[in-house]
Amino acid sequence: MTKKVVVDYDLCEANAVCMGIIPEVFDLDDQDNLNVLDDEVTPEREQLIREAVRQCPRQAISIVEE
Amino acid sequence: MTKPSVVFDPFSDEYYNDPYDIYLRMQDEAPVYYSAEHDFYALTRHADVAAALKDHETYSSSRGCDLSMIRSEEGVQKSIIFMDPPDHRYLRSLVNKAFTPRAVQSQRETIEHLVDQYLSKVDPEHFDVVADFSGPFPVEVITRMAGVPEEYRQKVREWIDTSLSREPGQMGLTEAGMAASIESGMYYYKLAQDRRANPQDDMISRLIAAEVPDDAGGTRTLDDIEIAGFTSLLGGAGAETVTKLVGSAVVTFARHPEQWEKLRNDRSLLPGAVEEMLRFDGPVHYNVRFTLREATLHGVTIPAGKPVFLMKAAANRDPRAFSDAGVFDIERDRTEAQNMGFGYGIHSCLGAALARLETIIAMDRLLDFMPRYEVQWDGLQRVHMQNVAGYHHVPVKVL
Numbered sequence: 001m002t003k004k005v006v007v008d009y010d011l012c013e014a015n016a017v018c019m020g021i022i023p024e025v026f027d028l029d030d031q032d033n034l035n036v037l038d039d040e041v042t043p044e045r046e047q048l049i050r051e052a053v054r055q056c057p058r059q060a061i062s063i064v065e066e
Numbered sequence: 067m068t069k070p071s072v073v074f075d076p077f078s079d080e081y082y083n084d085p086y087d088i089y090l091r092m093q094d095e096a097p098v099y100y101s102a103e104h105d106f107y108a109l110t111r112h113a114d115v116a117a118a119l120k121d122h123e124t125y126s127s128s129r130g131c132d133l134s135m136i137r138s139e140e141g142v143q144k145s146i147i148f149m150d151p152p153d154h155r156y157l158r159s160l161v162n163k164a165f166t167p168r169a170v171q172s173q174r175e176t177i178e179h180l181v182d183q184y185l186s187k188v189d190p191e192h193f194d195v196v197a198d199f200s201g202p203f204p205v206e207v208i209t210r211m212a213g214v215p216e217e218y219r220q221k222v223r224e225w226i227d228t229s230l231s232r233e234p235g236q237m238g239l240t241e242a243g244m245a246a247s248i249e250s251g252m253y254y255y256k257l258a259q260d261r262r263a264n265p266q267d268d269m270i271s272r273l274i275a276a277e278v279p280d281d282a283g284g285t286r287t288l289d290d291i292e293i294a295g296f297t298s299l300l301g302g303a304g305a306e307t308v309t310k311l312v313g314s315a316v317v318t319f320a321r322h323p324e325q326w327e328k329l330r331n332d333r334s335l336l337p338g339a340v341e342e343m344l345r346f347d348g349p350v351h352y353n354v355r356f357t358l359r360e361a362t363l364h365g366v367t368i369p370a371g372k373p374v375f376l377m378k379a380a381a382n383r384d385p386r387a388f389s390d391a392g393v394f395d396i397e398r399d400r401t402e403a404q405n406m407g408f409g410y411g412i413h414s415c416l417g418a419a420l421a422r423l424e425t426i427i428a429m430d431r432l433l434d435f436m437p438r439y440e441v442q443w444d445g446l447q448r449v450h451m452q453n454v455a456g457y458h459h460v461p462v463k464v465l
Contacts, residue, residue, distance in 0.1 A: 013165075030168070032168055032169065058414060
């Protein structure tokens with residue numbers, strides 16, 4: 001089973017909090033579109049990704065197990 | 067011996083004068099507070115407030131966000147702050163692109179210009195931080211973005227101020243507040259009609275042109291009443307809040323001069339300082355929701371159909387969430403718990419990035435203008451409003 005990052009783009013308002021926490025996963029382009037650069041929740045990244053999930057003011061990010 | 071149980075009366079002088087001690091007692095003694103007098107509930111602990119803000123299926127905004135609105139039988143005005151999904155999402159998405167951290171950078175020059183303009187006019191011997199400075203400038207920024215002509219921008223602030231004020235002990239609008247509310251509603255309605263005839267490059271014109279899904283699976287445009295309500299909300303939200311945040315911060319820093327000194331010497335601490343200002347004494351103390359279904363926590367069941375106060379300012383001082391929660395520390399570890407100052411979840415502050423930018427610029431200029439200052443304590447005057455707290459007057463003398 002692997003864990004993946006999922007963004008609800010209806011909720012996302014490009015606050016860039018997630019990118020500030022872990023830019024290797026979350027990237028906002030200059031049009032305010034959020035791109036998930038790598039959606040795999042590896043053990044090394046898990047703590048920071050969870051921090052991004054918690055700090056997203058819109059609660060637009062989640063982690064799902066596949 | 068039994069201690070008298072804690073009383074939270076949101077319209078009392080005791081509460082207006084010192085809310086924070088009441089919050090600590092509510093958290094300890096009554097985490098699910100019930101007011102028999104006004105028949106409402108209140109949540110104050112950080113974990114409970116955060117969870118409730120995320121749970122819009124239980125805690126609905128559709129009846130309004132203050133107690134008198136929820137009580138009212140009339141039904142609320144159509145406005146994003148009083149909506150649940152999916153309508154909330156359709157309407158918020160019409161304006162949210164203008165408020166991202168990237169997009170609000172386009173307002174930087176306007177803000178700097180206004181901040182400098184107002185500061186250049188004040189007397190350093192008798193400077194009222196709110197009346198002369200943090201009151202007048204934010205309303206200019208937001209109403210300019212919305213499309214309100216210059217000559218009406220300060221009028222907007224007067225309307226908001228008057229309509230939010232409450233007599234001690236009173237829940238509803240004052241007579242003057244009602245008149246201001248009607249006058250402002252009529253003004254925005256007429257402005258919407260003007261812009262419909264003559265579109266400009268502003269938010270009102272973009273709202274007029276926008277289409278949202280309707281109930282029949284098609285799309286529709288907004289009517290003039292909806293546009294008037296939307297513009298009025300933006301004006302209110304963008305005018306009152308930074309005003310109070312900056313005013314309260316000047317009072318807090320006067321009590322913690324070592325923090326002011328630290329910030330003056332290292333401006334890279336400004337973004338963190340603004341977050342701490344929001345946590346320690348932010349403008350929005352609570353919003354009220356309405357339960358669509360029952361909720362049980364800490365052994366208490368809140369029935370469906372009840373007003374519930376979600377006390378963000380209490381959550382931000384919860385010792386269960388923050389170390390030394392009652393200490394003002396601009397270098398605090400911000401990852402410890404979520405700051406509730408801008409709310410959380412679907413109704414979290416749309417203008418957060420704009421508010422941060424305005425506040426950072428305002429504080430940066432104040433640090434230069436008043437490197438040392440004293441508050442004229444006997445002239446300090448708190449607002450008596452519902453949902454928000456802060457000062458009408460913060461007189462200082464620059465040293």
